Amino acid sequence: MARYGMVIDLNRCVGCQSCAVACKVENNVRFSTPEEASHGREIQWMQVLPVAEGEFPNVVETFIPVLCNHCENPSCVPVCPTGATYQSEATGIIGQVYTRCIGCRFCAVACPYMARYFNWSKPHWPEEMKARLNPDVSTRTKSVIEKCTFCSHRLPRAREQALSEGRKLRDGDYVTACMEACPTRAIVFGDLDDSNSRVAVLSRGHRAKRLREELGNEPKVFYLDQQGGWDVDNNDG
Amino acid sequence: MSPRKLSSTGGISLGAIALFAVVTLGALVLSASFLSPKSDSVAQPMRFSHKAHFEDATCETCHLYVMELASAGTPSLEDCVDCHDNTLSENAEDQLEEKKLEKYAEEDTEIPWIHLPRLTADIYFSHRMHAGLGEKPLECKNCHGDIGKSETLPQERQIAFTMSFCVDCHEKRQASNDCLMCHR
């Protein structure tokens, strides 16, 4: 049994959105149209939220990559009327069976992290791109909910590979596309139950926080605080 | 979590949910139909006997990737021609089919085999995992039945690959029934 989780170091994150795009490529997430974007109907399993505080010139801005938190106590799973949304026992990952989803959007409303997205229309891939989407991940159609899966389609393959080499799954065998792409190594993914894994070590550190911890959802995405570092004397400038 | 029963909708028990459940159930029944083969007869481009091939070969000889990849691989024209190099069999009927093959080879076009309905694209199934790995790998016939004995290509799947077919076997063999391992 494993319990997959992620640590994102906000001190390292430079808001480049590489993770967000790598996620789209890996998971065949549709791109939006200008019209959809203006209606807030973009699908972005992972997005980088800029959180700015203060006024000129004393502004602090943090970039927070936000994705499904794969909560231990998810709000989305109990409200799903069809069992399309589930919590995987073997991995702790919250998954979505698209063929079971009836598009009621209860889960999207229930999710405190706004991490679930509804397909308001058919995806608009031109033939040239559609033919070369990643065949490891199915494409979603109109009227189903989708969200980050922690790239769970990679897990069976990683297991097979390990098995074929006659060994157990190692830390780093199964990683997400966002982690792979991150240029600053801000994202670390792995098994929280493996106490020696990189992600487990980081998640235990004093800088590790989770979003909206007060809700008791027990998210499995941890954020390492942006470090203050230098005290800038604001009076002189 | 193992496949959910539709009744366990958690703490919220609104009428709306029940309605949705009914709608879904209906839809699921409908959708199940596309997993089972259609009854229209399938006209393949040429005759193919698994049995005849089985005399000189194993499954792996032609389904090249069955031990290595998720897909077992439909043999390509090149794979066919590898063995069928101009030598004709004695049987006149077979010769007729072999000439068809020659024609495809001359024209360099793949044989347009018609595939029986397969798993939907949202299911991950790995031949490698089932047949190539682990202590007790399955044999092809566990799922594909007696296809090795058939003289023509079948008109329908000998075993319908429904979810219960998979789940039952997984239960019996104590393999994981976690949704995540198959649904993607």
Place this chain on the structure above:
Amino acid sequence: MEITRRRFLGLTGAAAGLSLLPAELAELIGLASHEEERWPGPGVETWVNTVCQLCPGGCGLRVRLLDGWPVRVKGNPTHPINRGGLCLKGAASLQSLYDPDRIRQPLKRVGERGEGKWEEITWEQALGEITPVLKRLREAGRPESLVVIRGQFRGQMEEIWKRFLAAYGSPNYISPSASCATSDTILWLTQGMRSHIGYDLEHTNYLLDFGVGLLEASWSPVWQMRAFAELRQGRPGQQVKIVHVDPRFSITAAKADEWVPIRPGTDGALALGIANVLVREGLCDKDFLAARTFGFHDWVDGAGRKHEGFSTMVLRDYPPSRASEITGIKEKRIVRIAREFASHRPAIAMGDRGVLRYSNGFYTRWAIHCLNALVGSVDIPGGVLVPSEIPFTPLPPLPADPVAEAGRGRQRLDGAGSHGAPLASSVIDRLPEAIKTGVPYPIEALFVYYANPLFSLSESLGMREALERVPFIVNFSPYMDETAQMADLILPDHNFLERWQDDPTPPNVPFPVLGIRQPVRPPLYDTQATSDVIFQLAKSLGDPVAAAFPWESTEAFLKERVQGVYEAGRGKIGAPPEWPWMPPEEEEETVPESYDEFWAKLLEQGAWYEPEYLYGDWQRTLRTLSGRFEFYSQNLRTLLTTASKEGGASEPAFATQQPRGDGAYLPRFEPPEPLGDAAEYPLVLNVFRPLALMGGRTANMPYLLERAGHRMGSNWETWIEIHPDTAQRYGITDKSMVWVESPLGKVKARARARLQPGALEGVVSMPFGLGHKEGGRWGKGIGANPNPILGATLMTVTGESVSRLTRVRISAA
């Protein structure tokens, strides 16, 4: 990190998307119609390493192919630039390959120029159209009337184009973005080297960064981000600080330890103000100044003439009070930054793009580099380095050819390198005028390679009208754009994933690196690598031009040039993977026994590099007349004096404003002359480039278009960033549409206002990269292009084309 649900709703903009309107019932039940998309083949997986070319950064890519078709790109973990990471462009790069609007075969214009009517022709026909034109010009003894405008290029493409023009007989190789090379020019002035400057960012303790978008559009974004993130971690027992000077609250500003907002175009004054404090308070590296610099103190030349040194000049002219007045930064702060800079060595001062944008960019850049010398950060770990040259096999000499020699000896059409623009390699601003007047000679044929001047240049220059007068235009772009639309022939290049090319050390990177771009699969369409087209053209022209190109193909050419790297026996192939928690597999490092083995390993690993740096090799890194770092540039004096003599002038030549005497050979601050009256146009336009839109060739990639403005909540549109108070003054509300208007005629740009509490009052920041009038289905018609309303001018001394500081006014639309 207190984030409430409401905050989330606001931030994600998802509130509207989630309104609980029931989808149509039919759609709800529509789940049974789940489309069955299947990969047609068995899905045999292979990986090929290549190098990205969506910007000059040179990141290694590792492309995943299924049955030979690319389906995903990740970073190459053994490439020393990116070590497995990617930026969002690299991650999206397959969208450039599978762009449905790529030009799929050669096109010949059939309608009026610019009308957009094309006929598909074969390559044979296409080359058959060009060869006679080129032959005719040479036969008429006018090969110089062939002009090449080149945009983004990497590696040997530059050599191939230059060699082709030299062999053919034209000096006219023109770049639309020459001011990008100003940093290189400054290195030549101060250290006498022709090279890119490198920064040892990984080991510095204080980074004072003037307008370099380290985390946005800059030379090698991924390498810079990696270094930046490491710097932010600090080091045991050592505080590390990043100070970012920028008029705009950029991402780099947000992530720096300190952001110093500055009035646009005044960075030079800040640098000199800091220099003043360093000198006045005795904070300089005295040993370095004494042993390795020239012109710091006043000095006497061989003829006994007294010259003023850098120290006297800054002490007199640039007290922090004056710098404060010019820049708008408090004096106390300037003093503090200077003290920090001196006390946290090794410290680096860097400046690029942003500060080079205005007419004073040359002196500004020079002033910034002098700060490095003041604290002894030249050629030390954590300082400013000069990566050694990649030891390519030298090219064979050109065959003797009087026609070509006469042609390439003619004056350039844009006047670069001559009197008036002595330090410029190109002055594209002058090209339209030269075309229109036919002085010094008429243009007969124009080749455009990866450049789109009709999009990137100020409209005031009249490039469109000029192009209309060119008798014959060939464009090599794989995508339709504004300039390609004006061509007579389009000879589409491959996508970068389909071609052979090398990718050498990007600017800013301190170690030599050579990546190899190789085709990951055969080309999708009937396109050809432009380098191969050049080889064919040379052949069709016959000797002596053909003799200058003895190579069969680009691949053969590349392989020959890289052999020199093998023979030099330096460096290594592939960097150790950087998965921090997985020890690299114990693999014995094998030294290739033959060049073929070396080449194969290079293609497999993706890059060669040389991690070791030889410090203190002053004979290499200080090659000025004095053999020292020159605050007072003798190179510049010699050059300007010579240029003026050639130009028949009694005074040294300068492009625009005319500094006189010794002051010209020391860094100085000149206020940029603004376009527009302050009363009528009260705001200053600050154009910047988001990472997603950097480097061109991304105009039609939907994954990037929808991300470019994500930070400001402006996707698929152009936005402006203004301070809320500025907005209020002009009656502008957040998320409303605005007009941005400069004095340049009636050109207006429609954009959406985004109130940015971090914005500097009185400055309107606007991104460049959107607003294409021509192009693919996604990019065309999205957003607005600020460049046409920007003024144009020439950089002081160098004479390179730069923007003018442009004043604007805004109003609600």
